[in-house]
Amino acid sequence: MSALLEVSGVTVSFDGFRAINNLTFAIGAAELRAIIGPNGAGKSTFMDIVTGKTRPDSGSVTFGEKSVSLLKLSEAQIARAGIGRKFQRPTVFEDQTVRENLTLALKAARSPWAVLVWRKSAADEARIVTLAEQVGLGDRLEQKAGILSHGQKQWLEIAMLLAQEPKLLLVDEPAAGMTLAEREKTTELLVDIAKTRAVVVVEHDMDFVRRLNCKVTVLHEGAVLAEGSLDHVTKNQTVIDVYLGRG
Incomplete structure (x- = not known):
């Protein structure tokens, strides 16, 4: 089975500093993957490249069944192709209700005329209710x-991304600032979402990563240092030296 996302030989430098160094790895179509590594390892830059915010100096990044080159697409085109990104801090419309936030996020034509004439259908309303229930906000519409x-704002933003029907969801440090109960709910939510699409989680919290129970990629100096189960990578002496030992 071919990969949904394939990063091959990607390198990018900023003012002489090589943030990504010949990075190569792949993500499957319905896979949950955790990416860990020390600060400056290239985790955020990797997500910037996949979403079109940063252009690499060399290498290739392909996506989907037809292996479309993401490097030829704009940020908006990449989002429409099926890649959603959630940053660490939730970005929701705080003066709007949960229902209104989800309505704004629904996948629809975005031309000026289409926006003017768009009206919410019964199917749209059903989709909104389903999304809210999926993230535990069914009673908060x-x-x-x-x-x-x-935590609820984080879940709402995840639901807003799901409203766009992405094939790949990039999630940055979802456990940060959450209560224990919220973290457990978030674990369950991400595992459930990954049954139907790819989910990549960048995280520092090893307890949270362990609960995800998925394949882990360790980045260091812009390249893959180790890959496998959390137990496997945490026994790697180099991983211990450059990352885990710092705690």
């Missing part, structure tokens, strides 16, 4: 996003 807890 009429609540303004601004009064949700930090």
Whole structure:
């Protein structure tokens, strides 16, 4: 089976500093993957490259069944192709209700005329309810996003990304700032989402990564240092020396 996302020989430098160094790895179509590594390992730059925010100096990044080159697409085109990214801090419309946030996020034509004439259908409303229930906000549809807890805002943003029907979801440090109960709920949510699409989680919290129970890629100095189960990579002496030993 071919990979959904394939990164091959990617290198990118900023002012002489090589942030990504011949990075090569692949993500499957319905796979949950955790990416860990010390600060400066290239984790954020990797996501910037995949979403079109940063252009590499060399290498290739292909996506989908037809192996489309993401390096030829704009950020908007990449998003429409099926890649969603969630940053560490939730970005929701706090003065709008959960329902209104999800309505705004629904996948639809975005031309000026299409936006003017668009009306929410019964199918759209059903989709909104389903998304809210999926992330545990089914009883909060009429609540303004601004009064949700930090964890609930994170879930709402995930639901907003799911409304775009992505094939790949990039999630940056979802456990940060969450209560234990919220972290457990987030684990369950990400595992469930990865049954139907690819989910890549960048995370520092090893307990959270362990609960994800997925393949782990360790980055260091812009390249893959180790890959495998969490137990496998945490026994790697080099990983211990450059990352885990720092704790």
